[in-house]
Amino acid sequence: MDLLECGNCLTDEHVELAERLTGTQKKLKCTNCGDEWLRGEPARQARSSPTLDEIKKRFPKPGDVDPVKLARVDELKADFLRREPEPVPNVAPYWKKYQWVFSAEGLPTADPQDLKNFANSSVGANPGNMSVFNEAWNEMGTEVAAAQVRRTIEYLLRGTSPSALEDRLTALINDATPNAMRGFKESLLTKVLCIAYPEEYLTILMYTGVAGKREIARSLWGLELPAPESTTWTKGRLILWSNNLLRALLGDGFRHQQHAAEFLWWAKDRA
Structure with missing residues (x-):
């Protein structure tokens, strides 16, 4: 019919x-x-996509940690803090210099050599092998490469599209924006954040690796953080949210974030 x-x-x-x-x-x-x-x-x-806040709520939290693990890390922390840390004399002036270089006022006229030196320096935090970056720099030429690095840093620190820092970080890592610079990826971008916001970021420059944030969370607190390949857990989100998680678990008592990072490296094989 x-x-x-x-x-x-x-x-x-x-x-x-x-x-x-x-x-x-x-x-x-x-x-x-x-x-x-x-x-x-x-x-x-x-199907509506989950919001950033909804995704973030599913990320592991300090309350997910076994109390026994928490107690053990607290013991290690107390032991570590009884020791007077040896100051690294060149870190403070280096940090101060690059805070100006990366500022809105300093970045537009930053010396190209300062930008290249930053990428290859281990002062304060070691970004690892920079052969890809150096090759790109040489291919592009000093002025063009320096201009692109300036665009990368400006976009990371003060970009507005997307508005979330973690999503701008992802775009730069994945070359999903014309502001990205070849070879200026996770470790260097994280180090920029450490310098620009020294109270907020641990000087652990990789999310996963021999001593990455993911491995430290597992070793010390028994937390299994998401794998980088997970579709909704973009790399930028994992980097920033794991940093915030580790800081929350660490608590107070450290002189600065570098001191806190030193504790994490020291403690990860003692837990």
């Missing part, structure tokens, strides 16, 4: 549109007998 016909009257003579629904679906009505029926297909319900 044609769905335009009334099933009771077997004719479409008295059929009219009662209501237009979603998609191609309509409600029809026979004015002769009063019967109503549906014709067509409803629109498919699109």
Whole structure:
């Protein structure tokens, strides 16, 4: 039977549109007998993507840690803090210099050599092998490469699209923005954040690796942080959220974030 016909009257003579629904679906009505029926297909319900806050709520929290693990790390922390840390004399002036270099006022005129030196320096935190960056720098030429590094740092620290820092960080790592610089990736971007926001970022420059944030969280607190390949846990989110988690677990008592990072490296094989 044609769905335009009334099933009771077997004719479409008295059929009219009662209501237009979603998609191609309509409600029809026979004015002769009063019967109503549906014709067509409803629109498919699109699954809404979770918001950044909803995703973040699923990330491990300090409350997920076994109390026994917490107590053991507290013991290690007390032992570590009884020792007077040896100051590294060149870190403070280096940090201060690059805080100016990366500032909104200093970055536009930053000396290209300072930018290249930063990428290859282990002062304060070692970014690892920079051969890809150095190759890109040489291929592009000093002025062009320096201009691109400035764009990278400006976008990371003060970009507005996307508004979330973790998403700008992801875009730079994944070359998903024209502001990205070849070879200026996770370790260097994280080091920029450590210098620009020294109270907020631990000088642990990799999310995963021999002594990455993920491995430290597992070793010290028994937390299994998401794998970098997970689709909703983008790299930038993992980097920033794991940093915040470790800082929350560490608590107070450290002189600065470098001191806290030193404790994590010292303690990870003693837990």
